[in-house]
Amino acid sequence: MFIDNKIKNNIERVGINTFSKNYVSSTNDYLNYSYIRDQAPIIILANNQRHPRGRRGKKWVNFQGSSLGFSLCLRFDKSLNEYFILSHLVGVSIIEACMVLNSKELRIKWPNDIMQSDKKVCGTLIENIIDSQNSFYSMIGFGFNISIPNNLIHHIDGRPANLNIDKDKVELLASTVASILLKNISLYEQSGFKPFQEKWNDFMYARNKDVTLQSKDKKYFGKLLGINEKGELQIQANKKVINISDINYSMRLSQ
Numbered sequence: 001m002f003i004d005n006k007i008k009n010n011i012e013r014v015g016i017n018t019f020s021k022n023y024v025s026s027t028n029d030y031l032n033y034s035y036i037r038d039q040a041p042i043i044i045l046a047n048n049q050r051h052p053r054g055r056r057g058k059k060w061v062n063f064q065g066s067s068l069g070f071s072l073c074l075r076f077d078k079s080l081n082e083y084f085i086l087s088h089l090v091g092v093s094i095i096e097a098c099m100v101l102n103s104k105e106l107r108i109k110w111p112n113d114i115m116q117s118d119k120k121v122c123g124t125l126i127e128n129i130i131d132s133q134n135s136f137y138s139m140i141g142f143g144f145n146i147s148i149p150n151n152l153i154h155h156i157d158g159r160p161a162n163l164n165i166d167k168d169k170v171e172l173l174a175s176t177v178a179s180i181l182l183k184n185i186s187l188y189e190q191s192g193f194k195p196f197q198e199k200w201n202d203f204m205y206a207r208n209k210d211v212t213l214q215s216k217d218k219k220y221f222g223k224l225l226g227i228n229e230k231g232e233l234q235i236q237a238n239k240k241v242i243n244i245s246d247i248n249y250s251m252r253l254s255q
Contacts, residue, residue, distance in 0.1 A: 007045065010175035016072075016182075017042040024049055027071035028127055028141040037129070037137055040075040043178060068144040070174050072181070077135045083128055085193055086185075087111050087247055088200050088231050090124055090140055093181035095203045100176055101169040107205035110213075110233055111247035115205045118253075119161035121145050142177065146170055193231060201226040210254040211235065215246060221254060 008018045017039045024030050027044040031037050036044070049069055076086075091112035098106055098114075107115045114122035125141040145153070145162045153160055165173070188196060201207065206224050213220045213235065222237030232243040 006171040007174060010172055011043050011178065014175050014179040015041075016175070016178050018045060019043070020045040022047050026141070027069060028125060028139045031071060031073045031137070031139040032129075037073055037075075037139075040073045040137060041178070041182065042073050043174060044071045044073070045174070046070075066146055066148045068146050068170065068173060069142065071139055071141045072178050074138050074140070074182075074185075075131065075135065076138065083126065083136075083138065084245065084247070085188065085196075085231055086138060086140075087126055088193075088196055088227070089184050089188060090126065090181060092196055092199050092203065093184050094122060094124075094142075094177055096184075096199075097173070097176040097180045098163070098165070100180070101165055101172060103163060103165040103169070105164075106203070108200060108203045109205040110249065110251045113205075116161050116164060119159045121161050121163040140181075142174075144173065193229065197227055197229055197231070206251070206253055211251050212254050213244065213249045213251050215249045218249075220244070224251075 008020060011018050019030075019036055019039075019042060021030070021044075024044070024046045026049050027046050030044050036042065046069065091108040091114070094114050095106050095108060098104070105116065106121070109115050109120070112124050113120050122142065122144045124143070127139045129137045129139070131137055145160050146165070148160070148162055153162070184196070204224070204226060207226060209224055210222065211224045213233075220235055220237055220242060222235035222242065225234040225236055225241065228234055228243065230245070232245045233249075235242050235244070
């Protein structure tokens with residue numbers, strides 16, 4: 001998506017720094033520069049990413065002018081154990097931001113893909129740099145499909161779709177997602193994970209349906225129950241509840 005002053009101004013209006021480039025390898029990679037990272041919270045915007053990435057080493061297909069990709073860098077004065085919860089807060093915040101912008105009927109697919117019906121409209125990638133024993137930086141990459149032409153979108157793996165959002169609301173997407181995420185992080189620090197467990201389960205894709213979960217060396221079949229108070233995914237398999245905390249599991253509906 002072409003980066004114009006409206007997008008940047010909307011981000012800065014909510015108290016977040018911005019840094020924009022025409023071309024980058026990936027917006028997450030640009031945050032490896034400490035002089036950029038030290039300005040956190042900061043959002044990196046780019047018109048074109050040469051090597052954008054998704055989870056588990058997958059490539060995110062970035063169409064200039066048809067996708068919105070950006071990375072948000074945050075600094076946390078706590079242990080890296082908070083990373084697992086952050087992944088859930090990101091998913092909830094994306095859904096809530098899209099609802100504010102009148103884009104509805106979205107769901108979170110484990111761990112935090114955003115689904116519209118049965119198709120993916122947004123993916124995220126969270127990477128961390130340890131700053132000290134009790135603090136770390138999180139670099140959260142967001143990739144939204146906005147207006148990819150139909151003759152191209154059908155050739156992309158993973159059943160993608162364009163986000164159902166009014167064109168004039170796209171310029172507010174990055175600032176709204178970031179500001180809601182910051183508010184949710186603050187609420188989590190005050191009230192714990194319980195409110196977000198309930199929201200995540202309300203927004204959950206394929207809840208109470210039979211699914212297949214697969215990692216490199218394990219596979220589970222069962223009924224998808226939700227996430228527990230620790231943020232672990234729960235499925236019921238052979239009358240037994242299995243808790244999964246590994247976000248590298250992929251999930252699909254069972255046939």
